[in-house]
Amino acid sequence: MMATTFDSRDPMAPEFWSERFEKQFTPWDLGGVPRALRDFVARSPAPLATLIPGCGTGYEVVHLAEAGWDVTAIDFSEAAVAAAQAAAGKWADRILTADFFTFAPARAPQLIYERAFLCALPRARWPAVVQRWSELLAPGALLAGFFYFDKSPKGPPFGASEEELHHLLATHFERIEDAAVSDSVPVFAGKERWQVWRRK
């Protein structure tokens, strides 16, 4: 079998991700809604206005929208947005082409959902991600999703240690949930955890 080759090497550029979507090399893609998110939605006392940065194929959009949640998903890759809009059917207008670092949502999110966005970016970019999360979320609002733990210097995906993630987030957030994940794709298996962090 021929190995897939890529022209774009910079994960901070939208072309990097578009090329991988176009070549159907998306090993991070679960092909559906993660179990921990389904559980979180099912036990949430009320719908939450939700932002999904770097949504990729964005299967979560339909799940949240059908549960009555006001969800907006963004991605800066046109190919990712096209895939997400195709998957979203009647909810396609919930998906926008935008760069997370400059996107200003119409409504302040009560929840930012994280999956494979932080780990898609080089570690040097993480403080800027956390800064933007903390600007977008008011005190009491939530950051929930999947966090990838790994030491390899190579990525994406780029992993954190437990201590590094804590160091990054603890100034603005307190962790209120931490659980193992049972339905990981192979690249994340045994190395990701479901966590919920509340904005201080």
Ligand SMILES: C[S@@+](CC[C@H](N)C(=O)[O-])C[C@H]1O[C@@H](n2cnc3c(N)ncnc32)[C@H](O)[C@@H]1O
């Ligand atoms: C590894 S994929 C994960 C996609 C999706 N969250 C999932 O769980 O399948 C990372 C995604 O983040 C997007 N992305 C990276 N940097 C971004 C940025 N600055 N603004 C918006 N999207 C970005 C990429 O285009 C890509 O679709």
